Amino acid sequence: MAVYHGWHGGSHLTDPEVVDQYDLLIVGGGMVGCALACAVADAGLQVCLLEVREPQRKWPLDEVDLRVSALTRASQRILENLQAWSRMAELRISPYTDMEVWDAGGDGRIHFSAAEIGEANLGHIVENRVTQLALWERLESLSNVSLHYPAKVTDLQLGDEPAVVLQGGDRLTAKLIVAADGRDSQMRQMANIDTRGWDYDQHAIVATIRPSLHHQHTARQRFMKRGPLALLPIDDGRCSIVWSTSPSQAEELMALNDEMFCHQLTGAIEAILGEILDVGPRGVFPLRLGHADTYIGPGLALVGDAAHAIHPLAGQGVNLGFMDAMTLAEVVIDAHATGKKIGSTASLRRYERARKGPNMAMLGAMDAFKRIFSNEVVPLKLMRNIGLNVADRSGFIKRQLVRRAMGLSGELPRLAR
Numbered sequence: 001m002a003v004y005h006g007w008h009g010g011s012h013l014t015d016p017e018v019v020d021q022y023d024l025l026i027v028g029g030g031m032v033g034c035a036l037a038c039a040v041a042d043a044g045l046q047v048c049l050l051e052v053r054e055p056q057r058k059w060p061l062d063e064v065d066l067r068v069s070a071l072t073r074a075s076q077r078i079l080e081n082l083q084a085w086s087r088m089a090e091l092r093i094s095p096y097t098d099m100e101v102w103d104a105g106g107d108g109r110i111h112f113s114a115a116e117i118g119e120a121n122l123g124h125i126v127e128n129r130v131t132q133l134a135l136w137e138r139l140e141s142l143s144n145v146s147l148h149y150p151a152k153v154t155d156l157q158l159g160d161e162p163a164v165v166l167q168g169g170d171r172l173t174a175k176l177i178v179a180a181d182g183r184d185s186q187m188r189q190m191a192n193i194d195t196r197g198w199d200y201d202q203h204a205i206v207a208t209i210r211p212s213l214h215h216q217h218t219a220r221q222r223f224m225k226r227g228p229l230a231l232l233p234i235d236d237g238r239c240s241i242v243w244s245t246s247p248s249q250a251e252e253l254m255a256l257n258d259e260m261f262c263h264q265l266t267g268a269i270e271a272i273l274g275e276i277l278d279v280g281p282r283g284v285f286p287l288r289l290g291h292a293d294t295y296i297g298p299g300l301a302l303v304g305d306a307a308h309a310i311h312p313l314a315g316q317g318v319n320l321g322f323m324d325a326m327t328l329a330e331v332v333i334d335a336h337a338t339g340k341k342i343g344s345t346a347s348l349r350r351y352e353r354a355r356k357g358p359n360m361a362m363l364g365a366m367d368a369f370k371r372i373f374s375n376e377v378v379p380l381k382l383m384r385n386i387g388l389n390v391a392d393r394s395g396f397i398k399r400q401l402v403r404r405a406m407g408l409s410g411e412l413p414r415l416a417r
């Protein structure tokens with residue numbers, strides 16, 4: 001088998017029409033695709049990863065990227081097992097020890113603390129590019145991984161010998177093809193897999209801000225009628241914000257100058273961290289719920305956002321994606337070890353059965369949360385506030401919620417334990 005060790009860049013392999021055979025061919029080298037590639041390559045399988053663009057390798061030390069994710073303990077364990085975590089820690093990870101959630105429409109409030117459950121922290125805020133780069137560098141060090149970028153897939157052929165055709169004519173075959181190409185997955189569309197879902201009618205504004213008071217390593221979220229506003233603590237005292245609101249308010253906020261934006265933000269977060277002193281560049285993301293009808297096809301599996309897009313209010317998107325990736329890796333590695341066919345319908349069904357239920361439950365819960373907290377019906381407002389306060393006082397409920405938020409409930413794949 002021809003393997004292109006550490007092959008980087010360029011738009012074609014050797015000659016056009018080269019047919020190559022891999023165990024796994026992953027389209028999309030975001031956080032989820034890279035994690036899957038690492039897990040499967042660590043078990044000795046031949047892996048090919050196609051990505052449209054090279055990950056960012058360098059950035060100014062004091063610059064915090066717009067895209068950050070709250071990573072759960074389960075995701076941390078996965079990234080430790082994949083030997084990426086120490087590199088991430090070198091680049092920047094920001095642990096948070098506490099989490100505070102409150103309702104703008106009442107007095108409901110809940111506080112979670114790592115100390116209460118004997119943990120050092122509840123999770124970490126990490127820039128997406130940090131996670132992606134640490135995994136990418138790991139992949140570059142593995143001789144059984146072939147990285148191709150920039151790569152553009154023009155055709156997907158499913159069946160007994162799944163294959164993709166790249167722009168330029170190269171055709172790559174694999175025992176299993178994986179779509180890890182994000183929410184608007186081209187691979188999912190090429191496989192004619194439909195998604196169900198709807199626009200949330202909310203846009204999320206993201207930015208890095210500096211408050212006058214220190215965040216005390218606490219992640220905060222205030223639920224307002226138009227959507228939740230999250231302040232996620234960065235190690236140097238700044239916060240990354242995710243402000244979900246109506247598309248029209250998002251447009252107005254984006255049009256404000258920095259000073260006015262900071263002023264509005266100070267009010268929206270009830271000056272809980274004093275004045276917001278400055279804000280970096282802002283970005284905006286339309287929010288949409290989407291769930292693929294099926295996660296599998298003949299010789300194909302979907303993982304991460306290609307399979308499910310979720311509201312960011314509980315910071316679960318990539319955490320679910322890592323669970324997909326590790327579950328699929330387990331299924332593939334088991335099939336390989338027992339001499340069974342990688343990518344057989346039976347083993348892919350095992351993957352889908354394990355992941356579809358938990359993902360649907362989380363999608364449903366976040367959707368319900370979003371609806372309950374944007375509702376102005378008085379009895380509902382009253383109930384949600386009572387609910388928050390009751391949960392805050394109940395040690396049992398709180399421990400269950402924290403375990404869930406840390407990704408430690410339910411059945412975990414081997415690499416997350």
Ligand SMILES: Cc1cc2nc3c(=O)[nH]c(=O)nc-3n(C[C@H](O)[C@H](O)[C@H](O)COP(=O)(O)OP(=O)(O)OC[C@H]3O[C@@H](n4cnc5c(N)ncnc54)[C@H](O)[C@@H]3O)c2cc1C
Pocket residue numbers: 027028029030031032033050051052053068069070071128151152153180181182183186187204206242285303304305306312314315316317318319320321
């Ligand atoms: C505002 C906001 C805040 C969020 N906060 C959190 C959080 O706190 N915690 C959390 O867990 N999640 C969070 N999420 C969700 C999280 O960002 C996503 O779940 C995660 O990025 C999905 O990772 P992925 O690798 O599946 O897809 P992506 O990150 O979308 O990566 C897909 C990759 O595929 C590549 N690609 C695309 N098309 C092709 C193609 N045709 N060929 C080859 N390559 C291709 C892209 O270049 C990209 O590298 C948030 C999302 C938003 C919008």
